[in-house]
Each structure stands twice: as structure tokens, then as C-alpha cells.
Amino acid sequence: MNNRFGWSRRVTAVAGGHRAVRVRTLSFALAALGTGAAVQAQSSVTIYGSLDQYLNYMRSSSGARIKSLSDGQFLRSRLGFRGIEDLGGGLSAKFQLEAGLGADTGTQADTSRSFDRQSWIGLAGAFGEVRVGRQNSAIFYRGDYIDHNARTLGSVVNTFGVPSRFDNDVAYISPRIGGVLFEAHYALGETGKVSSQAVYQAALEYQSGPFRVGYAGLRANPPAAAPIRTKVKYDNLYANYDYGAGKVYLVYIRSNNSAATAVSNNAATVLGNTGALMTGTVADVNRYYDIWQVSVDYNVSPQLRVGALWGTIKDTRDEDHGMTGAAIGAFYSLSKRTTLIAGWQMLDNEAKGGFRPAGSGAVSPNFATPFDVNGRRISGAQLGILHRF
Numbered sequence: 298m299n300n301r302f303g304w305s306r307r308v309t310a311v312a313g314g315h316r317a318v319r320v321r322t323l324s325f326a327l328a329a330l331g332t333g334a335a336v337q338a339q340s341s342v343t344i345y346g347s348l349d350q351y352l353n354y355m356r357s358s359s360g361a362r363i364k365s366l367s368d369g370q371f372l373r374s375r376l377g378f379r380g381i382e383d384l385g386g387g388l389s390a391k392f393q394l395e396a397g398l399g400a401d402t403g404t405q406a407d408t409s410r411s412f413d414r415q416s417w418i419g420l421a422g423a424f425g426e427v428r429v430g431r432q433n434s435a436i437f438y439r440g441d442y443i444d445h446n447a448r449t450l451g452s453v454v455n456t457f458g459v460p461s462r463f464d465n466d467v468a469y470i471s472p473r474i475g476g477v478l479f480e481a482h483y484a485l486g487e488t489g490k491v492s493s494q495a496v497y498q499a500a501l502e503y504q505s506g507p508f509r510v511g512y513a514g515l516r517a518n519p520p521a522a523a524p525i526r527t528k529v530k531y532d533n534l535y536a537n538y539d540y541g542a543g544k545v546y547l548v549y550i551r552s553n554n555s556a557a558t559a560v561s562n563n564a565a566t567v568l569g570n571t572g573a574l575m576t577g578t579v580a581d582v583n584r585y586y587d588i589w590q591v592s593v594d595y596n597v598s599p600q601l602r603v604g605a606l607w608g609t610i611k612d613t614r615d616e617d618h619g620m621t622g623a624a625i626g627a628f629y630s631l632s633k634r635t636t637l638i639a640g641w642q643m644l645d646n647e648a649k650g651g652f653r654p655a656g657s658g659a660v661s662p663n664f665a666t667p668f669d670v671n672g673r674r675i676s677g678a679q680l681g682i683l684h685r686f
Contacts, residue, residue: 340382340390347372348400351638351681355654357664358674366401369658370450370681371628371638374400375414381421391426392418397658406658413571414462425471431572432468435480435500436513437461442535444546444592445604450656450679451624451642453590453608454548457555457652460515460531461570463496476505486518486574493521494574507539517568523577529554529568530585543595543602550588555618556581561651561670562618584618587611602628610652617647636683643676 351370355363368374377395384390395414397406407413417430436459440448448455463484471479479501486494495518502511517529531552538545556565556579567582568575575582590608597603605625612618624642631637644652651671654660664670 340380342378342380344376344378345686346374346376346398347683347685348374348398349657349681349683350374350400351679353660353677353679355660355664355675355677357669359669361664361666361669363662363664365662367656367658367661368399368401369656370640370679371446371636371657371683372449372685373406373414373656373658374398375406377415388420388422390418391421391428393432399658407571417466417468419468423472425469428466428468428470430466431462431464432466432482433462434460434513434515435482435498436515436531436533438480439500439502439511439513439533439535442509442511442537442546443548444590444606445544445594445602446592446606446624446626446640450654450660451622451626451640452606453610453620453622453624453644454550454588455655456620456622456644457550457552457586457588457610458566458570458655460496460517460554460566460568462572464572466496468498473504476503478502478504480513482515486520488520492518494518496568496574507541508536509538510536517575519575519577523575525577525580525582527553527582529575529582543593543604546590546592546606548588548590551585552588553582553585555584555586557651559667560665561653561667562649563651564653564670584616585613586619587613600630604628610650612647612650617649618651620644620646620650620652622652634685638679638681638683640679641677643674645674646670646672648672 349369349372351367353365353367375395375397379393382390393415394412396412397414399406415432417428417432419426419428443454444452446452465487466482466484468482482498484496488494496515498515500513512534514532519526531554533550535548554566554568555563556567558564567579588610590606592604592606594602594604607623609621610619622644626640629637642654646652653663653670654675654677
């Protein structure tokens with residue numbers, strides 16, 4: 298029902314089959330002097346989110362075990378708002394605010410921020426989109442194209458780590474023309490020189506029928522006076538093919554974005570995955586890794602999808618800091634919004650490899666001593682439920 302100011306509120310279907318509350322804001326008409334012409338402005342705001350909870354069992358070859366209820370096996374719990382206003386002439390204003398949640402405890406994923414996942418505003422038109430603010434990286438956006446579990450728990454690519462989002466980011470996303478889409482980001486370091494600690498990103502993708510192939514990568518600068526001048530690099534080549542009953546995925550990544558902590562030889566990143574910039578003081582930046590992964594899924598029925606993957610992380614210095622991993626998963630849709638998820642994965646660290654399982658959210662608790670991680674085989678099984686709204 299509309300009131301006299303033109304406000305209305307209704308529930309509508311949105312992309313992906315989810316339902317969301319959409320608020321149609323302040324539609325009004327102004328009588329133009331002497332003409333009686335009307336000017337109408339329309340906008341909408343969508344409230345959306347997800348809740349992802351799972352029972353987790355993990356075992357290290359050291360004998361240590363973890364049993365827990367955790368958040369974010371497949372899709373980190375979150376609450377978000379996105380909106381669009383038609384400005385006329387094919388131009389529109391857009392925004393998105395998104396906050397991560399720890400639904401198992403009812404807490405914010407990041408207590409230092411109100412909207413830790415996304416906070417941007419932009420303009421869109423026939424030219425594409427321009428966005429400014431905190432936003433997902435070009436690499437993160439392509440998670441669905443990497444493997445059967447959208448590069449989450451069990452993915453070897455996710456185990457290595459994915460630069461996911463950055464502050465002060467200026468981005469351009471082109472329209473898809475002839476199957477080709479281009480994307481570019483420049484996240485200002487905002488310290489000293491304009492380029493100091495800046496993060497540059499680019500992506501180029503081609504899609505035609507069942508084929509998709511593309512590249513997404515970044516370069517991150519250290520501070521101007523940093524003692525270690527090596528940049529963080531992350532180059533991601535991916536391809537997938539829809540064979541009708543499912544998809545086949547292949548990805549290759551080369552990166553130096555892995556670092557040691559007191560927990561293990563590979564428990565941290567040189568460039569933060571969620572916004573921390575380079576310090577130029579981490580010597581591990583001089584070690585590069587090659588990551589290969591292949592995955593396939595199959596739609597058993599309209600409700601049930603199964604998938605499997607295998608991958609390897611190769612230490613290019615041949616100093617045994619790599620690992621090999623595999624995973625299987627099953628996804629059963631109870632409805633368009635609610636999915637049951639079961640998974641199993643194994644990662645086998647080389648003698649000095651220190652990788653641990655990672656989900657859409659951080660696996661918490663996780664193995665927390667070098668004895669339980671470095672050089673160990675870690676396996677796990679999960680059973681969870683995901684609800685989108």
C-alpha cells in the first residue's frame with residue numbers, strides 16, 4: 298500500500314531464487330511551472346543475507362583432533378543492503394553495504410568495522426560500472442568459476458589464501474561485449490606517495506556458450522622506504538566448461554603471498570586477505586608458489602549436486618613448503634534458499650609445509666601449534682546448513 302508520499306514496501310524475488318525485502322522509495326511527481334509536466338525518480342533497497350552453520354571434525358596426523366560448530370563452510374554468514382536509483386538517460390546510482398557475522402556466537406566477524414565485507418557507492422550505465430569504497434577483489438569475484446565448492450572449505454586454492462577485499466578501492470567493470478569483460482581496481486594505500494602500499498588489480502574474461510576462460514590478478518606495493526622491495530603478486534588463470542550435467546574446472550595460480558607465523562610455516566599472508574597492506578618487512582615474500590587444481594561436479598537431480606577436486610601447491614624453491622589436497626562434497630537443496638552441505642577434505646603437507654583448512658569464514662577453532670600443522674596430514678568432515686534470505 299502506498300501512502301501519500303509515494304512510499305511502498307513489498308517482497309520480491311531476486312537473482313538466485315532468493316527472496317528479499319525491497320523498499321520502493323519516495324516516488325513523487327513535481328508539477329513543472331506552466332507545463333504540468335511530471336518528473337519521477339525511482340529507487341530501491343534490498344535487504345539480503347545468509348546463515349551458514351556446520352558441524353566440523355578435523356584430525357591431524359599428529360593425533361590432535363578438533364570437534365566444533367563453526368560458521369562459514371560455504372558462504373560466510375552476513376547481512377547486507379544494496380540499492381539502486383534510476384537517474385535517467387540509462388544512468389543509475391548504486392551502493393552496497395555488507396557485514397560478516399559469526400552466527401554460531403551472534404557476533405560481528407570484524408568488531409573493528411560496521412561493514413567489513415563491502416562498503417561502496419558507484420555509477421552504472423552503458424559504459425559499465427565505476428565503484429569507490431571497500432569492495433571485493435577481482436580475484437574474489439571469480440570464486441564460482443574455480444571449483445565445485447566455489448573456492449571454499451576443501452578448495453586447495455582457498456587453503457593457499459585469496460586476497461578478498463581492500464579499502465579505498467576505485468574500480469571499473471566493463472559491460473560484456475562479444476563475450477569479453479574487463480575489470481580494473483586501484484586501492485590507494487593513502488600513505489606518503491600515492492603509489493605507496495597501493496594494490497593494483499586487473500581481470501579479463503571471455504565467455505561463449507558453455508566455455509569460460511579468464512585471468513584475474515594483482516600487484517601490491519610495499520611502503521616507499523621498506524627494507525624488502527619485492528611486490529606481492531597473485532596471477533590466477535582459470536577455465537571451466539559446462540558439459541550439461543555439470544561443470545569441469547581448471548585453475549593455475551602463481552603467487553608469493555604466503556608467510557610463516559608462530560603457528561606454522563604457511564599460516565599467514567604477506568598482503569592481508571581482507572585489507573591489511575604490505576609492510577615490506579616479510580622475507581617470505583621472496584618465495585613463490587605454483588598452485589594447480591582440477592575439479593568436476595555433477596547434477597544427480599535438480600536438488601542434488603556432487604563434486605570432487607584435487608590440487609597441489611608447489612614450493613618453487615624446492616624446499617618442501619608445499620602440499621597436496623583433495624576434497625569431495627554434496628549439496629542438497631531443500632528449497633531455493635536452503636541447502637544441506639556435506640564435505641570431506643584432506644591436505645598432505647610436505648616436510649616444511651604448514652597449510653591448514655580454510656572455509657568461507659576462518660575455521661575456528663583450528664590447529665594452533667607447529668607440531669600439529671607443519672609436515673602433517675590434516676583431514677576433516679563437515680555437515681552443515683546454509684540459508685539465504
